[in-house]
Amino acid sequence: MTVSMTARKVLLAVFLIALALPPFLGANSYVLQVLNLSFIYAIAALGITIATGITGLIVLGQAALMGVGGYSTGLTMTVLGWPWWLAMPAAIVITGLAGAGLGLLSMRIKGHYLAITTLALNEIFRVVVLNESWLTGGPFGLRDIPVLRVPMLGTTVSQQLYLPLLIIAVLIYALAIRMYGTTFGRRMRAIRDDDLAAETMGVNSRRVRVLAFVLCSIAGAIGGSLYVLTFGFISPNNFALFESIRMVLMVVIGGLGSIGGTFLGALVVTGLPEMLRGIETYYLAAFGLGTVVILLTVPRGMGVIADWVLAPWLPEARKSQADQPVKQFKAEDQEAEDARAVAVAERLRAEREARAKSAPAPEARGTLLSVENASKKFGGVVALKDVSFTVQQGEILGLIGPNGSGKSTMINAISGIAPITSGRIMLEGKEISGQPAWNVHAAGISRIFQNVRVWGSMTVLENVMIAHPATRDLDVLRSTFGARSANAAEDEARVAALEALSLVGIRHLADRPASDLSFGQSRLVEIARGIVNKPRLLLLDEPGAGLRGGLILELAEILKDLRDKGMTILVVEHRIKLVVEMCDRITVLNLGEKIAEGSAESVARDPVVVDAYLGGKVERRRPAKTPAPDMTGPANPITN
Numbered sequence: 001m002t003v004s005m006t007a008r009k010v011l012l013a014v015f016l017i018a019l020a021l022p023p024f025l026g027a028n029s030y031v032l033q034v035l036n037l038s039f040i041y042a043i044a045a046l047g048i049t050i051a052t053g054i055t056g057l058i059v060l061g062q063a064a065l066m067g068v069g070g071y072s073t074g075l076t077m078t079v080l081g082w083p084w085w086l087a088m089p090a091a092i093v094i095t096g097l098a099g100a101g102l103g104l105l106s107m108r109i110k111g112h113y114l115a116i117t118t119l120a121l122n123e124i125f126r127v128v129v130l131n132e133s134w135l136t137g138g139p140f141g142l143r144d145i146p147v148l149r150v151p152m153l154g155t156t157v158s159q160q161l162y163l164p165l166l167i168i169a170v171l172i173y174a175l176a177i178r179m180y181g182t183t184f185g186r187r188m189r190a191i192r193d194d195d196l197a198a199e200t201m202g203v204n205s206r207r208v209r210v211l212a213f214v215l216c217s218i219a220g221a222i223g224g225s226l227y228v229l230t231f232g233f234i235s236p237n238n239f240a241l242f243e244s245i246r247m248v249l250m251v252v253i254g255g256l257g258s259i260g261g262t263f264l265g266a267l268v269v270t271g272l273p274e275m276l277r278g279i280e281t282y283y284l285a286a287f288g289l290g291t292v293v294i295l296l297t298v299p300r301g302m303g304v305i306a307d308w309v310l311a312p313w314l315p316e317a318r319k320s321q322a323d324q325p326v327k328q329f330k331a332e333d334q335e336a337e338d339a340r341a342v343a344v345a346e347r348l349r350a351e352r353e354a355r356a357k358s359a360p361a362p363e364a365r366g367t368l369l370s371v372e373n374a375s376k377k378f379g380g381v382v383a384l385k386d387v388s389f390t391v392q393q394g395e396i397l398g399l400i401g402p403n404g405s406g407k408s409t410m411i412n413a414i415s416g417i418a419p420i421t422s423g424r425i426m427l428e429g430k431e432i433s434g435q436p437a438w439n440v441h442a443a444g445i446s447r448i449f450q451n452v453r454v455w456g457s458m459t460v461l462e463n464v465m466i467a468h469p470a471t472r473d474l475d476v477l478r479s480t481f482g483a484r485s486a487n488a489a490e491d492e493a494r495v496a497a498l499e500a501l502s503l504v505g506i507r508h509l510a511d512r513p514a515s516d517l518s519f520g521q522s523r524l525v526e527i528a529r530g531i532v533n534k535p536r537l538l539l540l541d542e543p544g545a546g547l548r549g550g551l552i553l554e555l556a557e558i559l560k561d562l563r564d565k566g567m568t569i570l571v572v573e574h575r576i577k578l579v580v581e582m583c584d585r586i587t588v589l590n591l592g593e594k595i596a597e598g599s600a601e602s603v604a605r606d607p608v609v610v611d612a613y614l615g616g617k618v619e620r621r622r623p624a625k626t627p628a629p630d631m632t633g634p635a636n637p638i639t640n
């Protein structure tokens with residue numbers, strides 16, 4: 001049974017109203033204090049969800065960032081005498097700067113090493129606070145910090161601050177959910193799913209990583225500030241390693257990456273141990289056991305419930321993940337997919353033939369890309385050696401060669417993910433070698449990879465929208481707060497993405513999570529993603545690998561269609577029949593060196609090429625003056 005989106009909105013409203021009621025139902029100060037604490041931790045733990053759950057950067061030192069926020073607030077209020085409304089923004093800026101430093105560090109330190117570095121933050125914070133006691137009060141902490149008061153809301157501090165804390169937490173969570181579905185959220189998720197693919201599709205991973213850490217720190221700072229303003233006292237113990245682990249637990253119980261789940265996780269991790277205090281010494285053991293049972297039985301944690309309720313505000317992929325299990329691709333789906341591919345191929349062919357009758361395809365118009373004496377070494381391995389060739393405007397150039405000849409290395413070098421060791425790569429006279437992948441993409445070069453690399457946690461539409469230039473430079477504030485320019489850019493990217501999906505015949509899959517797709521469909525998503533920015537040069541690394549039947553036909557027709565529309569294409573492909581059918585010219589590599597180039601026919605005649613494919617056996621197999629082999633027939637050694 002599916003429950004309507006309106007019903008879910010009502011459910012959320014009921015939940016929030018129920019959460020607002022305790023002070024009005026006469027809940028005692030202790031209960032309110034525990035709930036206040038859980039709202040504060042919910043805000044701080046959201047930082048971990050943003051950095052770790054959404055962007056994939058493991059943060060194990062959130063309590064330290066919370067501590068920086070807490071101490072900054074406490075010190076500016078006690079030493080400088082600032083009011084809370086000045087102290088809190090100052091704390092956010094100070095902690096945000098610390099986060100930016102962490103982000104810069106994350107460019108050099110990756111994965112588990114980064115996790116260990118953030119873990120060390122806890123210890124660094126503890127040692128600094130303990131040793132600089134002239135400023136921080138050392139082990140005794142800071143006392144008598146003025147707490148916030150809202151007299152009209154009750155007599156005790158916990159009563160007075162209950163509603164403000166709840167409202168602040170709900171607002172911050174609403175902003176985070178909004179950010180998740182906009183361009184910045186998409187870029188974060190793309191980096192988590194596959195950072196290399198993200199970079200080649202124009203995502204500036206450095207900027208996104210730094211911003212993810214800054215947002216994580218801001219959440220920590222707000223949590224730390226509110227802690228100080230609620231309790232009026234802090235000591236190093238309030239922000240120790242144990243607190244970091246507790247916040248990680250909130251995020252994990254909440255279902256890693258689920259924003260709503262983190263809120264529920266914070267309520268459970270803060271509240272449940274207090275409820276279990278009745279069993280005295282065993283309460284923490286019981287809590288630990290309960291956590292393990294939750295994680296074993298519901299690996300997506302409380303995110304299952306939270307995402308289901310919040311579905312009206314979540315992007316389609318998360319929504320459908322919350323509603324139904326991943327769809328398995330079956331044999332009958334494959335048949336339908338094949339029939340669809342053949343139909344698209346026939347449509348494109350008919351359109352192309354009609355175009356050819358009314359107007360001839362544009363001629364090649366000068367050099368678009370020139371590779372000049374490019375060499376690439378991996379330690380002692382020379383993958384490319386002094387390779388030079390050009391790609392002419394509007395042509396399809398095939399790059400072929402036996403296994404290990406350097407084809408993928410060349411594509412990687414052009415697309416900016418594996419810079420050449422020497423030589424130059426020029427795009428219309430401007431050097432692009434040495435540029436990061438996102439700048440190469442912005443210059444007008446798109447690529448698809450040898451192995452399919454779609455972002456599985458996003459919808460097909462989101463996958464394609466990321467690569468559109470309209471949203472590339474939108475900052476987090478403009479896109480989250482829905483500035484008019486940001487909304488217009490989103491609309492432009494959405495329309496272009498749907499057009500690209502139509503062109504490759506899979507518009508009907510736009511709202512499906514990419515993880516649900518077959519291999520062939522994922523390949524088509526990659527092509528749509530590669531062409532949505534209308535690149536000047538499209539690089540394809542074995543686009544036919546793993547495809548068969550109708551999809552191969554469809555691929556060949558799509559590429560010819562793009563070429564007819566003026567797109568320049570450089571394609572690496574092992575299926576020589578496909579290369580011969582599609583390409584205007586062919587360049588051949590062997591052992592990292594260029595050994596031939598020209599038309600399919602001239603390349604096929606070249607004994608050096610045949611020799612490279614047969615590994616030196618050509619002379620024994622074929623007399624020197626035999627006619628050129630038929631590139632499309634099985635007798636040709638290159639085609640087999």
Ligand SMILES: Nc1ncnc2c1ncn2[C@@H]1O[C@H](COP(=O)(O)OP(=O)(O)OP(=O)(O)O)[C@@H](O)[C@H]1O
Pocket residue numbers: 378381382383401402403404405406407408409410
């Ligand atoms: N990251 C790397 N580290 C070390 N050596 C590498 C790396 N990438 C490629 N090579 C080496 O460079 C050479 C060229 O590899 P490359 O993948 O470019 O060849 P290819 O022509 O694309 O092969 P295939 O057709 O099998 O994909 C090979 O000897 C390969 O082992």
